[in-house]
Amino acid sequence: MRGGAGDIQVGKVGGDACVTIRGSGVRSCNRNHRIDLGVQVGAETYSACAEDVMAGSVPAMSTDGSILLGLAAQNEGELKVVGDEFSEEHIGVGYPKQYPEMCEWINETLQKSFDHGDWADAFESTLGKSGSETPEPPKLDACKS
Numbered sequence: 271m272r273g274g275a276g277d278i279q280v281g282k283v284g285g286d287a288c289v290t291i292r293g294s295g296v297r298s299c300n301r302n303h304r305i306d307l308g309v310q311v312g313a314e315t316y317s318a319c320a321e322d323v324m325a326g327s328v329p330a331m332s333t334d335g336s337i338l339l340g341l342a343a344q345n346e347g348e349l350k351v352v353g354d355e356f357s358e359e360h361i362g363v364g365y366p367k368q369y370p371e372m373c374e375w376i377n378e379t380l381q382k383s384f385d386h387g388d389w390a391d392a393f394e395s396t397l398g399k400s401g402s403e404t405p406e407p408p409k410l411d412a413c414k415s
Contacts, residue, residue, distance in 0.1 A: 317341075324345065324348050334361075335355055370413055
């Protein structure tokens, strides 16, 4: 939502329009969780969604939390993330199944970044600029061979 506007809580947009990216899983997520985001307007890119909100043509946008935080960080003072998350998305790194050692390397690299504080530093210098507190690092899935 636009920075400085009254808080719009998740599930309370009602009859107003809410912009989401065309083809986004957010639309089905909103239906599955019975969240009324009003008339959903499609945009081609996340930046276009943010521009619609900043221009005032729609009061809010809906997508993954990390994308919202990134847009709020890039447009400090113009956008803010409000309300509670309404789903938890499992996001991962893809690698060819025939190379399970790549999974081990990815997990080792991520774990080192957690242990040495690099992950937290990266969060704070990017998504943290949105005003969001640095969360605990995610739990890593075990590699399957």
